[in-house]
Amino acid sequence: MESRDRKKRIKRRLYHALLWIISLVFFSPILWMLICSFKTKDEILTIPPKWIFTPTLQNYIGLFHRINFTRELINSTFMSLSAVLIAVLVSFLAAYSFSRFKPKGTDLIMFILLSMRMVPAAAVVVPIYLLYAATGWKGTYSGMILFYAMFSIPFSVWILKGFIDGVSPRFDETAIVNGGSRMHIIFKVVLPQVRPGLIAAFIFNIIFVWNEFLFNYIIGGKRTITVPVGLAQGFTVGGGIQWEFVATLTAFYSLPLIIFIFFFQKYLLVGMTFGTVRGEV
Amino acid sequence: MDASSAMGPGDAGFLTRFREKFLFLENPKYLQHLLLVPVLIFFIVWNVIPLLWLVGLSFYKYVLVTGEPLKFIGLTNFKEIFGSFEIWHALSNTFFFVIIGTLSQTVLGIILGFLFWDSKDLPGRRFALTLIFTPMILAPLATGSFFKLIYDPVFGIVNYFLKSIAGVTIDFLGSTAWALPSVLIVDTWMWTPFMMMMTLAALGSVPKAELEAAEVENLSWYRRLVHVVLPHGKFILMLGILLRTIDAFKSMDIIFTMTGGGPGNATELIGITLYRQAFNAFTMGKASALAIIALLIAISFTSIYLYILQKKEESM
Numbered sequence: 019m020e021s022r023d024r025k026k027r028i029k030r031r032l033y034h035a036l037l038w039i040i041s042l043v044f045f046s047p048i049l050w051m052l053i054c055s056f057k058t059k060d061e062i063l064t065i066p067p068k069w070i071f072t073p074t075l076q077n078y079i080g081l082f083h084r085i086n087f088t089r090e091l092i093n094s095t096f097m098s099l100s101a102v103l104i105a106v107l108v109s110f111l112a113a114y115s116f117s118r119f120k121p122k123g124t125d126l127i128m129f130i131l132l133s134m135r136m137v138p139a140a141a142v143v144v145p146i147y148l149l150y151a152a153t154g155w156k157g158t159y160s161g162m163i164l165f166y167a168m169f170s171i172p173f174s175v176w177i178l179k180g181f182i183d184g185v186s187p188r189f190d191e192t193a194i195v196n197g198g199s200r201m202h203i204i205f206k207v208v209l210p211q212v213r214p215g216l217i218a219a220f221i222f223n224i225i226f227v228w229n230e231f232l233f234n235y236i237i238g239g240k241r242t243i244t245v246p247v248g249l250a251q252g253f254t255v256g257g258g259i260q261w262e263f264v265a266t267l268t269a270f271y272s273l274p275l276i277i278f279i280f281f282f283q284k285y286l287l288v289g290m291t292f293g294t295v296r297g298e299v
Numbered sequence: 300m301d302a303s304s305a306m307g308p309g310d311a312g313f314l315t316r317f318r319e320k321f322l323f324l325e326n327p328k329y330l331q332h333l334l335l336v337p338v339l340i341f342f343i344v345w346n347v348i349p350l351l352w353l354v355g356l357s358f359y360k361y362v363l364v365t366g367e368p369l370k371f372i373g374l375t376n377f378k379e380i381f382g383s384f385e386i387w388h389a390l391s392n393t394f395f396f397v398i399i400g401t402l403s404q405t406v407l408g409i410i411l412g413f414l415f416w417d418s419k420d421l422p423g424r425r426f427a428l429t430l431i432f433t434p435m436i437l438a439p440l441a442t443g444s445f446f447k448l449i450y451d452p453v454f455g456i457v458n459y460f461l462k463s464i465a466g467v468t469i470d471f472l473g474s475t476a477w478a479l480p481s482v483l484i485v486d487t488w489m490w491t492p493f494m495m496m497m498t499l500a501a502l503g504s505v506p507k508a509e510l511e512a513a514e515v516e517n518l519s520w521y522r523r524l525v526h527v528v529l530p531h532g533k534f535i536l537m538l539g540i541l542l543r544t545i546d547a548f549k550s551m552d553i554i555f556t557m558t559g560g561g562p563g564n565a566t567e568l569i570g571i572t573l574y575r576q577a578f579n580a581f582t583m584g585k586a587s588a589l590a591i592i593a594l595l596i597a598i599s600f601t602s603i604y605l606y607i608l609q610k611k612e613e614s615m
Binding site for chain 2: 030033034036037038040041042044045047048050051054062063065066067108109111112114115116118119121127129130131132133134136137138139140141142143144145146147148149164165167168171175199200225228229231232236246249250253259261264265267268271272275276278279280283286287290291294295296297298299
C-alpha cells in the first residue's frame with residue numbers, strides 16, 4: 019500500500035515538473051531576450067553564445083539617455099490610460115442602456131461595433147488617415163486618445179453588457195422603489211457589482227493600446243510618438259540593427275503588462291473573448 | 300436618501316431647481332438614449348463617416364501625393380483587384396497563414412489545455428501560467444524585431460544550434476521557402492497559449508458530476524473527449540478557433556517587422572498589401588476598394604461568430 023502511495027506521489031511530481039518545463043519552454047525566447055538585455059552589444063553577437071557573463075545595467079541606463087525615450091514612455095502611459103478610461107466609462111453607460119432598456123437597434127449596433135474590431139487594422143487606417151489629414155487631428159493628443167478610445171469601445175461594450183446582464187434588474191427596481199435616482203442606480207448599485215467586467219475591459223484594452231503600432235505610425239506625429247513607434251524607428255540607427263536596444267526596450271516595456279497579467283490572470287480570458295466566454299483558467 | 304433634503308432650504312434652492320429641470324431624464328424613454336450619446340458620437344465620427352468615405356473613394360481614382368483631382372471610375376478598382384495576380388497571391392498567402400496557424404495553435408492549445416487541466420495543485424501555478432501567457436501580451440512589433448535576432452543566419456541562436464547539430468545554416472527570414480513557415484512558428488508560439496486558455500475554459504464548462512461519472516466508469520480518454528467534454532465545451536472551442544481565424548486574418552505588425560512582406564512577396568498577407576497600396580503607392584482609391592473587401596470578409600466572420608455564440612447560449 020505504502021509503495022503505491024509513493025508511486026502516486028512521484029508520478030504527481032513528474033507531472034508537475036513537466037508542466038513547469040512546458041511553461042519555461044514557452045518563456046524561453048523572452049528569457050533569452052531578457053538575458054541579452056544585460057549583455058554588452060558585443061556579447062550579444064558572440065557565437066557561440068556566451069552563457070556566463072558579467073551582467074551590466076548599461077543598456078538600461080542607455081535607454082533613458084536616448085533622446086525622446088522619456089517622452090515616448092510618458093506618451094504611451096498617458097495616452098493608453100486616458101483612452102481606456104474614457105472608453106470604459108462611456109461603454110459602461112451604453113452597456114447599461116443596452117442591457118436594461120434594449121433600445122431599438124441594440125442588436126445591430128452591437129453587431130457593427132464588433133465587426134469594426136474584426137477588420138484588419140490596415141483597412142481601418144485608410145479612411146481614418148484621410149479623415150485626420152482633412153481635419154488636422156493628425157498628430158494631436160486628443161486625436162490619438164479619442165481614436166484609441168474609439169478602438170477600445172467595442173470590446174468594452176461587449177464585455178460590460180455581458181456583466182450587466184448578469185446583475186438582476188431586481189436591484190434596479192428595489193432602488194427605484196426606495197427613491198434612488200437612475201444615476202444612483204448606475205453608479206452606486208450596478209457599478210460595484212460589475213467590477214470584474216470593468217477590470218477585464220480595462221486590462222484587455224490597455225494591452226492593445228499599449229502595444230499598438232500601426233495607427234500611431236500613420237496618424238500620429240512627432241509629438242504623440244509612443245514606445246513601439248520609437249522602437250520601429252530607432253532600431254537601425256547608424257547602420258545595423260541595435261540588438262541591445264531592441265532587447266532592453268522590449269524587456270522594459272513588457273514588464274508592466276507581465277505584472278498585470280500575473281495579478282489579474284483570471285480576467286484575461288473574459289477580456290480576450292470580450293465577455294462571451296467566462297470561466298476558471 | 301435625497302442629497303438636497305439634508306441641506307438647509309436656502310442653499311438647496313439652486314440644486315433643487317437644477318435637479319427638477321433635469322428630472323425628465325429619469326424617464327427611461329429619454330435616459331436610454333442619453334446614455335448612448337457618447338458611444339454614438341464615437342461611432343458616427345470614427346466609424347460611420349470614415350466608412351462612407353471609404354465606400355465613396357472605392358469608386359474613384361485617387362492618388363494621394365500627385366495632386367491629381369479625383370476621378371470617378373466606377374467599379375474599375377474592384378475589377379483591377381480581382382484581376383491582380385499580386386492580390387490573389389497575398390490572399391492565398393493569407394489563407395495559408397490563417398489555416399495552418401489556427402490549426403497548429405488549436406491542436407497544440409488543446410493538448411496543453413488537457414495537460415494543465417488537472418494542475419490546481421501545481422506549486423507556483425500562477426507564476427507558471429504567467430510565463431505561458433506572456434507571449435500573447437507582448438507588443439507584436441517588439442516580438443517580431445527580437446525574433447529577427449533569434450532567426451539571424453550569423454548571430455542567431457537557432458542557427459547556432461542548427462549548425463552544431465546538423466551542420467547547416469538557414470536564412471530563415473531571407474529565403475522564400477522558409478520565410479512564411481518561420482513567421483508562422485512565431486505566430487503559433489504567440490497564440491497557442493490563447494487556445495490553451497480556451498480549452499481550459501471549455502473543460503471548466505463540463506459539469507463536475509459528468510467528469511466524475513466518466514472517472515467511475517473508467518472511460519478511455521477518447522470516449523471522455525467525445526462523449527463528455529465536447530458536448531459541453533465545443534462551442535467555447537469553436538469561438539476560440541474563430542477568434543484565432545479573425546486575428547490571424549488581421550496579422551500585420553509582426554510580419555511588418557520580421558519580413559515587411561518579403562523576401563519578394565513570400566510573406567505578403569492581405570494586410571500588408573493594403574498598407575502598401577495606401578501608404579507606399581498612395582493609391583487610396585484602390586486601397587479603399589481592397590479595404591471594403593476585407594471589411595466584408597470580417598463581417599462574415601463576425602456573423603459566424605455570433606451564430607455560434609447563440610448556439611452556445613441555447614445549449615447552456
